[in-house]
Amino acid sequence: MVATITQWFHNHHGNLLELDQHVDRSTDQFFIRIEWDLDHFIIPSGQIHDAFAREIGEPLGLNWRIRLPGNRPRMAILVSQMGHCLWDLLTRSQSGELDVDIPLVISNHDTFADTARQFGCDFHQLVVTRDNKADQEAQQLALLAEHAIDFVVLARYMQILSSSFASAYSERIINIHHSFLPAFAGAKPYHRAHERGVKIIGATAHYVTEDLDEGPIIDQDTVRVSHRDPVRDLIRKGRDNEKIVLSRAVRLHLEERIAVHDNRTIIFS
Amino acid sequence: MVATITQWFHNHHGNLLELDQHVDRSTDQFFIRIEWDLDHFIIPSGQIHDAFAREIGEPLGLNWRIRLPGNRPRMAILVSQMGHCLWDLLTRSQSGELDVDIPLVISNHDTFADTARQFGCDFHQLVVTRDNKADQEAQQLALLAEHAIDFVVLARYMQILSSSFASAYSERIINIHHSFLPAFAGAKPYHRAHERGVKIIGATAHYVTEDLDEGPIIDQDTVRVSHRDPVRDLIRKGRDNEKIVLSRAVRLHLEERIAVHDNRTIIFS
Amino acid sequence: MVATITQWFHNHHGNLLELDQHVDRSTDQFFIRIEWDLDHFIIPSGQIHDAFAREIGEPLGLNWRIRLPGNRPRMAILVSQMGHCLWDLLTRSQSGELDVDIPLVISNHDTFADTARQFGCDFHQLVVTRDNKADQEAQQLALLAEHAIDFVVLARYMQILSSSFASAYSERIINIHHSFLPAFAGAKPYHRAHERGVKIIGATAHYVTEDLDEGPIIDQDTVRVSHRDPVRDLIRKGRDNEKIVLSRAVRLHLEERIAVHDNRTIIFS
């Protein structure tokens, strides 16, 4: 498999820049990520997709995708009342640290209306209640479509998305959960972490699936805490952890370094 | 409170070497740990306990204990078939790195009979089945009493202690659980961590209470893993983490640096 | 000492909220930090300073300072062409995460003129050359005075301050150095880290003294790297580390949690 694929790039003068592969032993599934140099590549950009499909993808029965350089991906951010992840993503985009456009910010509050506009994003407040949830999600989906959004980041968005929303953007919604999943799934993880007396807190970035907090984990990290830290200090220490973990996950997604298999991720980092 | 207590030591020429205090804001409970120099202390060793009780402990209504230099604490180890924590504790004791004697090793297997004897420990195999559990625990307790054991370490001991055993050595049994509690409490945490696709695994040292894996946490630490790590690599990486976390907890216990309150620990480190 | 000081607060109905103390064994120097409740404190705010000086500070010969709630401290940021620390501090101030005002940003470049203004800061470009350095520093000091700046943060400011500048703001200039000091002091630490083949990179926040990169260290942290990381990936991974370490140092400074002794810091965290 590796031989056939790498030979194909070689035959078309595509010098490999990065190659990373993985075999899942339990299912004998094979994964490979290749970055190659287009400079001397003899297949014109517009024909690469078809050529690969015909000569490699179909014969080998691969599940594959190709991303060619070009338009920056477009990301929407959903946020509630905690702004640290929002700020962090906006500044990383504006500084060019993340190669992404953020044309749209949606919130169930108006807290960050000015912030979004300060960074040139379209801002929409859509208050979600038990009764209007379906309508508001329809509006959100319309906004995502209208802004040609490629993927969505829940930057401490405190509403649960419906299954149909999650399915519509499968493997294209990244959530940051403020605990070391599967510990403290659900609400108020820092309060429960304090109650339990843990010595380390965590944050988890994962793709959103229909099952809350059960989606494939992209990245996690932890921070030490002590008996001296009341809940508000867990929240403070956790904030830094959350924004770092979330931005790492967004970068991995942007660089096509994530494969999902069996509700787990392969990270080609 | 601090003023009264520190004044008492001052009045008796007890120079403070370490003072650490903590106030639990939610319950307004006050905790203090003091190490002082006995060199010029004017109360003779044999009378310190009574003097402190009469002049400070009782008037202030403290829950307190004093530990005077002298006999090394005596620790028993219970172990099953994974030896890394056992080895680590035995070598730390033999090298003097941990100031503790380990006169007794008990196991439900005979795997480490030679190892225990190699380090001069009395070794007893007590196979535990559903039927003989009460009898075997009675034997274990008898062995602990016979060897004048001060506290017990479960160094990957794969049997659940009864409530009565746990109560008999309350805050004197330290367990190492091979997960980041409360994640993956119970059996086979590394298998379940792999199944869930976590990016970090952990280990937790805690005092044993009647509720399995629910006792006060003494220390925790974590290690990064990736999709490349099958379960056997989680187990390998976890081993190093477990033995370090467990030995840190044992040291904290030995140096009287742990206070338990409301199923949480205050660690005076 | 502890007894006398805590008694004084007790006598004036000042309930202690936090007390942390440290004795440097090598020099027998004693350090203490106390936070107390002003609610029932019987000395009026305007007289606390004098009362403490007269009754405690002078009799005990202490080197001490008191900070009363009130005006937010005022911080100036000096920056060159890397903006991640600047962005991070500006957003933390704007969101209230750091309790500080940032009225002034000075740079030797104009890269962040718009950013500074976007956050309501006065921005001044002062290009520094070998010839004009003294003049430009005089201007910088004038700007600091004019804006009533309490302390200065060098947020990846790539110019070396003169001794007289460093002395004028002794223990009031915080620098972030992009290495794990004392490794790779001086220029281009990431390039040299890559050249050396290290497996971990670091960042160090320290007070600026007359000796470059030799001032008292406030905080440090590290990040794992591998042979796969070219210099640009060290820079990328390092950025996140730098901004977290720097903001932690700024918070410690703001909350008066740092004491300097013998070119080392005591951190009351």
Place this chain on the structure above:
Amino acid sequence: MVATITQWFHNHHGNLLELDQHVDRSTDQFFIRIEWDLDHFIIPSGQIHDAFAREIGEPLGLNWRIRLPGNRPRMAILVSQMGHCLWDLLTRSQSGELDVDIPLVISNHDTFADTARQFGCDFHQLVVTRDNKADQEAQQLALLAEHAIDFVVLARYMQILSSSFASAYSERIINIHHSFLPAFAGAKPYHRAHERGVKIIGATAHYVTEDLDEGPIIDQDTVRVSHRDPVRDLIRKGRDNEKIVLSRAVRLHLEERIAVHDNRTIIFS
């Protein structure tokens, strides 16, 4: 290159178990590590080496080595008076955690004579002075030869090996240095770390070259410390770090996961 090599294994029915490759961009050097299944491999074990040389190694001009399953590698330990790394390696070997035999322990002290024998190792004390160094090294080399030693671990061995010794076992001597190199190279790193007031200490495992503490780094790790930690606590915390880092490096070496290039390591982990 990847295509040609993987094709060769494929052609001879050698199923790839692990493949990891790396291109050093600065020198355009290519590195690859392959683990394959011998079960259906059609080249008999005794002919693999020659076949690979003839068909792949020579035509492609590779610098290569093949390790076939078989005899456990034989490791010698040199140690002085700190035993934590020695203990750790001995117990990992005895428990089978490290797949290595340790037939020989050499020391300039007699501290661990009994320990070595307790684990079935031959022990030799060779006191090294300025005058007898050449003679003693000749003896050491003779002992290594006599015991058919494959590689040497300096487990806190406080003598500097001569250039000729280092050359004789090039890339086959692993040292653990008790600092985060290049910080605190040379003597007494913990004392100097304390003096400098660092907030993190480290340990570095590296191959020994003719330049002291300058050899290719295999692994490093760090531990947080604070102003509360006197030198003896740095030493204590460092010990755990050292033994973990050293044993990781030994495992990487044993599993042929290390390539050295330009005084840096590529770690196929």
